[in-house]
Amino acid sequence: MARLVDVIEQMIKAMIDENDxxxxxxxxxxxxxxxxxxxxITYVLSTRFSSGNGYIVESRRGGGGQITITRVSHTxxxxxxxxxxxxxxxDLSQQQAKTLLxxxxxxxxxTPKEGTAIMAAxxxxxxxxxxxxxxxxxxxxxxxNALLGLMIAEE
Numbered sequence: 760m761a762r763l764v765d766v767i768e769q770m771i772k773a774m775i776d777e778n779d780x781x782x783x784x785x786x787x788x789x790x791x792x793x794x795x796x797x798x799x800i801t802y803v804l805s806t807r808f809s810s811g812n813g814y815i816v817e818s819r820r821g822g823g824g825q826i827t828i829t830r831v832s833h834t835x836x837x838x839x840x841x842x843x844x845x846x847x848x849x850d851l852s853q854q855q856a857k858t859l860l861x862x863x864x865x866x867x868x869x870t871p872k873e874g875t876a877i878m879a880a881x882x883x884x885x886x887x888x889x890x891x892x893x894x895x896x897x898x899x900x901x902x903x904n905a906l907l908g909l910m911i912a913e914e
Contacts, residue, residue, distance in 0.1 A: 767793050767803040771828065780830040781845075804828070815846050815862060817855055839868040840906050847903055850895035856881045856902055869909060877905045 761769075770793060774782040790797040808814040808828055817827040831842040843859050860874040869877075879885060881898045889897055 763793065763795055763799065764803050764807070767795070767800060768807045771803065771808065775828060775830055781828070783825060783827050785825055809862075815842055815859065817846055817859070836866075836868040837910055839863065839866055840910050843868075844903055844906055847899055849899060851881070851899035851902055852895055853881065853883050853898070856898060859902075873909060877902065880905060 767789070770789065771782070771784065774784060786797045786800045790800050793800070804816055804826065808816050813831050815829045815831055817829075818825075827846060827848075829842055829846045831839055840863065843863060846859070857878060860869070860878055863869045864871050864874045881902050883894070886894050886898060
């Protein structure tokens with residue numbers, strides 16, 4: 760009999776396959792389908808869907824624990840950066856930016872120095888004079904432009 764974590768992993772991979780390498784899931788809904796607690800979904804995501812395993816996982820607070828998972832083909836740093844660009848929505852929290860940058864550094868897509876510089880540019884401190892209603896939108900724009908700048912510099 761298959762272990763629950765294996766069953767959850769297969770469920771998530773099926774969703775990703777059905778959606779061309781990209782899936783948006785609700786932690787609570789998936790937990791209900793798998794007949795488990797949401798923390799087990801979190802465990803599977805952190806152990807089976809890490810950047811080292813070829814995935815970008817982006818969590819959004821609220822909304823039932825909505826999670827976006829993107830499969831990344833590791834054919835080079837520019838592909839990984841493109842996958843990050845594709846994963847960033849209209850807005851981006853400071854924590855989401857930090858997670859994406861940490862993952863990019865861990866797979867060698869950017870240097871630690873580049874990650875630190877981008878994080879400084881999109882931090883709450885750097886954007887403190889911007890109205891909080893538009894801060895996450897501005898952060899996403901700056902983040903995308905910084906990554907695009909790195910991608911252009913690599914060419």
